[in-house]
Amino acid sequence: xxxxxxxxxxxxxxxxxxxxxxxxxxxxxxxxxxxxxxxxxxxxxxxxxxxxxxxxxxxxxxxxxxxxxxxxxxxxxxxxxxxxxxxxxxxxxxxxxxxxxxxxxxxxxxxxxxxxxxxxxxxxxxxxxxxxxxxxxxxxxxxxxxxxxxxxxxxxxxxxxxxxxxxxxxxxxxxxxxxxxxxxxxxxxxxxxxxxxxxxxxxxxxxxxxxxxxxxxxxxxxxxxxxxxxxxxxxxxxxxxxxxxxxxxxxxxxxxxxxxxxxxxxxxxxxxxxxxxxxxxxxxxxxxxxxxxxxxxxxxxxxxxxxxxxxxxxxxxxxxxxxxxxxxxxxxxxxxxxxxxxxxxxxxxxxxxxxxxxxxxxxxxxxxxxxxxxxxxxxxxxxxxxxxxxxxxxxxxxxxxxxxxxxxxxxxxxxxxxxxxxxxxxxxxxxxxxxxxxxxxxxxxxxxxxxxxxxxxxxxxxxxxxxxxxxxxxxxxxx
Amino acid sequence: xxxxxxxxxxxxxxxxxxxxxxxxxxxxxxxxxxxxxxxxxxxxxxxxxxxxxxxxxxxxxxxxxxxxxxxxxxxxxxxxxxxxxxxxxxxxxxxxxxxxxxxxxxxxxxxxxxxxxxxxxxxxxxxxxxxxxxxxxxxxxxxxxxxxxxxxxxxxxxxxxxxxxxxxxxxxxxxxxxxxxxxxxxxxxxxxxxxxxxxxxxxx
Numbered sequence: 001x002x003x004x005x006x007x008x009x010x011x012x013x014x015x016x017x018x019x020x021x022x023x024x025x026x027x028x029x030x031x032x033x034x035x036x037x038x039x040x041x042x043x044x045x046x047x048x049x050x051x052x053x054x055x056x057x058x059x060x061x062x063x064x065x066x067x068x069x070x071x072x073x074x075x076x077x078x079x080x081x082x083x084x085x086x087x088x089x090x091x092x093x094x095x096x097x098x099x100x101x102x103x104x105x106x107x108x109x110x111x112x113x114x115x116x117x118x119x120x121x122x123x124x125x126x127x128x129x130x131x132x133x134x135x136x137x138x139x140x141x142x143x144x145x146x147x148x149x150x151x152x153x154x155x156x157x158x159x160x161x162x163x164x165x166x167x168x169x170x171x172x173x174x175x176x177x178x179x180x181x182x183x184x185x186x187x188x189x190x191x192x193x194x195x196x197x198x199x200x201x202x203x204x205x206x207x208x209x210x211x212x213x214x215x216x217x218x219x220x221x222x223x224x225x226x227x228x229x230x231x232x233x234x235x236x237x238x239x240x241x242x243x244x245x246x247x248x249x250x251x252x253x254x255x256x257x258x259x260x261x262x263x264x265x266x267x268x269x270x271x272x273x274x275x276x277x278x279x280x281x282x283x284x285x286x287x288x289x290x291x292x293x294x295x296x297x298x299x300x301x302x303x304x305x306x307x308x309x310x311x312x313x314x315x316x317x318x319x320x321x322x323x324x325x326x327x328x329x330x331x332x333x334x335x336x337x338x339x340x341x342x343x344x345x346x347x348x349x350x351x352x353x354x355x356x357x358x359x360x361x362x363x364x365x366x367x368x369x370x371x372x373x374x375x376x377x378x379x380x381x382x383x384x385x386x387x388x389x390x391x392x393x394x395x396x397x398x399x400x401x402x403x404x405x406x407x408x409x410x411x412x413x414x415x416x417x418x419x420x421x422x423x424x425x426x427x428x429x430x431x432x433x434x435x436x437x438x439x440x441x442x443x444x445x446x447x448x449x450x451x452x453x454x455x456x457x458x459x460x461x462x463x464x465x466x467x468x469x470x471x472x473x474x475x476x477x478x479x
Numbered sequence: 480x481x482x483x484x485x486x487x488x489x490x491x492x493x494x495x496x497x498x499x500x501x502x503x504x505x506x507x508x509x510x511x512x513x514x515x516x517x518x519x520x521x522x523x524x525x526x527x528x529x530x531x532x533x534x535x536x537x538x539x540x541x542x543x544x545x546x547x548x549x550x551x552x553x554x555x556x557x558x559x560x561x562x563x564x565x566x567x568x569x570x571x572x573x574x575x576x577x578x579x580x581x582x583x584x585x586x587x588x589x590x591x592x593x594x595x596x597x598x599x600x601x602x603x604x605x606x607x608x609x610x611x612x613x614x615x616x617x618x619x620x621x622x623x624x625x626x627x628x629x630x631x632x633x634x635x636x637x638x639x640x641x642x643x644x645x646x647x648x649x650x651x652x653x654x655x656x657x658x659x660x661x662x663x664x665x666x667x668x669x670x671x672x673x674x675x676x677x678x679x680x681x682x683x
Contacts (some may be wrong), residue, residue: 018631025638067624108642122628134628141632145639284510459520 006200010066010073011025013053013081014121014277020046031069036105040096043110044089047117050329054078061478065127069271072127072260076329077479080124082257087248087336088117093286093452094344095241097445101350104149104239107301112149113245115141120249123244126257129178129188132260136221143246145239150279159230159237166220166230172218180210180266190265198268201453211272215280222254224314225283228307232291235303240350240357243299244343247306248336251313255332258317263325270320274288277318278410284311289421299357299450302342305383308421309335315414316398320404326474327397333470334382334460341379341456345372348445348453359428364437372443375457384425385418389458393467486527494520507553511546520544532611 008015024042031038063074099105119138126132144167148160182188184206185196196202216227223231225402235243262273288308295301313335315326349356349365349372356362366373382391395418402411445453482617488641497520500513616624 068621070624071557106642108638110640111638112635115631115638118631127624131620131628132623134625134632138628141635141639145635145642150641153644170579 007066013050017050018120021111022241025111039110044092047085047089051082053082056059066318069132070128076259077125079473079477080252081121083333084120084252087340090340091245093448094244097281098241098347101397112142112146120253123253127190128259138424146242146378147234150239151300155237159233163230163234170217172221173213177210177213177217180452193265194267211269215273218258219280222310224280224310225287225307231307232300232303236300240347248339248361252332252336274318277314281311281314285417289417292424296359298359299356312398315402319401322478324401326478327401329474330471331398332396334390337459344453345376359431361433362432365432368437369443377429378457380425380428384422390467490523499557511549511553515542515546532614
């Protein structure tokens with residue numbers, strides 16, 4: 001309940017974002033195609049100012065709730081939000097060129113992405129099952145529309161349809177679990193639910209059902225195996241500018257949802273959901289890494305690689321303690337940075353009427369453009385988890401947390417699968433450096449994209465600067 | 480109490496009859512009207528449960544808006560329903576099995592030790608007077624945040640629907656009021672000099 005205007009201060013970033021979305025929505029109607037760069041600028045400015053507003057009250061160690069516990073701000077939500085803004089802004093920079101080339105440079109792309117960002121903020125700040133669900137739906141609805149943005153492409157429409165149907169099914173499962181949780185505890189507030197569950201004397205059979213439905217719902221949204229069917233089709237079918245977005249920031253939000261619902265609401269039942277997440281993690285690592293080997297399309301390959309990364313994120317969450325959560329958070333942030341870099345490079349190498357999305361399109365990239373080949377090399381090495389890159393540290397922390405929590409066998413299995421997975425990342429590197437180029441068109445890249453891409457990839461490499469402060473931030477957020 | 484029970488059974492049987500009518504009536508328009516009656520009687524049942532706001536909303540939204548749309552579709556599309564009715568005997572065993580299974584599940588849930596009325600007593604009415612007012616108070620105070628998010632979701636639905644369906648078509652008729660107002664005589668009127676007919680022409 002809002003007693004005074006000051007109750008809304010914690011929501012200031014979200015309110016500002018909503019106002020700016022409406023401004024961009026209206027402005028989009030009056031700005032013609034030639035001057036649509038204004039919308040692009042306005043959208044990035046919005047994200048920067050929202051980040052400034054979030055930083056205004058940023059305090060990692062503090063936690064405060066507003067609106068009767070429906071909105072929670074703590075270190076976890078704020079750190080995730082800041083990285084959501086950052087990745088989305090980077091996505092905007094990369095996407096502009098590709099959107100323009102594919103005649104999709106419309107204001108709606110920006111409004112829908114920003115609506116999705118708003119949904120993600122609501123989701124990671126949700127202190128109540130109701131707000132968690134509504135935030136999730138806001139994110140999901142915007143994503144479905146974004147995937148179908150290219151209306152003349154039949155693969156885009158098909159993948160949007162699949163995404164929509166499976167997403168609706170997942171929402172149904174999640175809602176079913178939430179309704180049973182409400183029936184058992186009589187509250188939607190995650191804190192109250194945790195207290196009720198901790199006090200015991202609830203029917204264990206029903207609780208097991210509840211936890212199962214919620215874990216299945218979260219697994220679907222994460223794209224974890226065996227609920228991963230939509231991921232490759234959507235990544236492949238959607239315009240690359242959209243794939244770039246849905247492969248990065250929403251994963252941060254999915255992790256935020258898992259933190260809120262599992263680590264806060266269902267915290268007393270950790271032994272139940274840790275088992276299930278262990279199963280999901282194992283399957284994701286196996287299916288993701290093995291299926292990625294067989295792909296010839298880079299977007300599909302990255303989709304399967306996402307599934308295997310989700311396996312690692314779940315590995316951190318299932319450890320169940322603060323160290324595990326901090327490791328999972330670190331991993332998901334690193335993943336988002338790697339994913340934007342990888343899809344950004346695909347976009348850079350594409351040109352009108354031609355998406356550089358097959359692995360063969362990267363043949364001999366070193367001869368055509370050594371700098372981009374090097375950037376791709378670093379990104380792939382980081383995804384595979386080779387030591388000088390930050391991807392190595394992400395895997396290391398997650399495995400450490402899992403081993404400390406007594407999941408030794410799972411940690412060993414995941415290392416084995418990660419080594420198998422290194423094959424397909426190395427194949428991309430091999431194709432770039434040791435094969436002869438087949439095409440020879442000039443690679444022209446706008447200066448802003450070139451510099452942001454360089455910074456993005458250097459962030460993956462500059463471990464001494466990044467890994468230390470970032471892990472400390474994640475650890476502080478979970479204390 | 481007796482009056483309530485009589486009303487309940489009367490409305491309940493009417494609801495079942497109307498529901499049967501939806502699936503058995505041959506004429507689709509009659510079936511749609513039967514669905515209207517189904518909604519109407521179920522809203523009566525809700526009002527009997529003192530959920531008058533939900534009852535009225537059911538009539539306003541479903542009867543008022545959704546069913547009108549249904550009727551439009553039924554009347555505009557000339558659907559031949561005979562092929563849809565074929566194979567009743569063939570599908571009866573499967574359909575019957577599903578129906579029996581669902582009935583068994585409902586009985587199991589409603590009478591089981593988990594969800595039976597022994598475990599969860601029917602809650603005492605907490606509100607005195609109008610529940611429309613009480614709902615409004617809850618919605619605009621304690622639940623104002625989720626309520627506003629729901630509004631944003633509706634906005635996304637509008638934006639997405641327009642983005643995905645609106646196209647600039649060749650030859651679509653639109654008004655440009657600026658151009659209409661600024662139009663001048665020269666833009667519209669063309670003066671054509673026609674040679675006046677002379678007498679020689681006639682003679683030919």
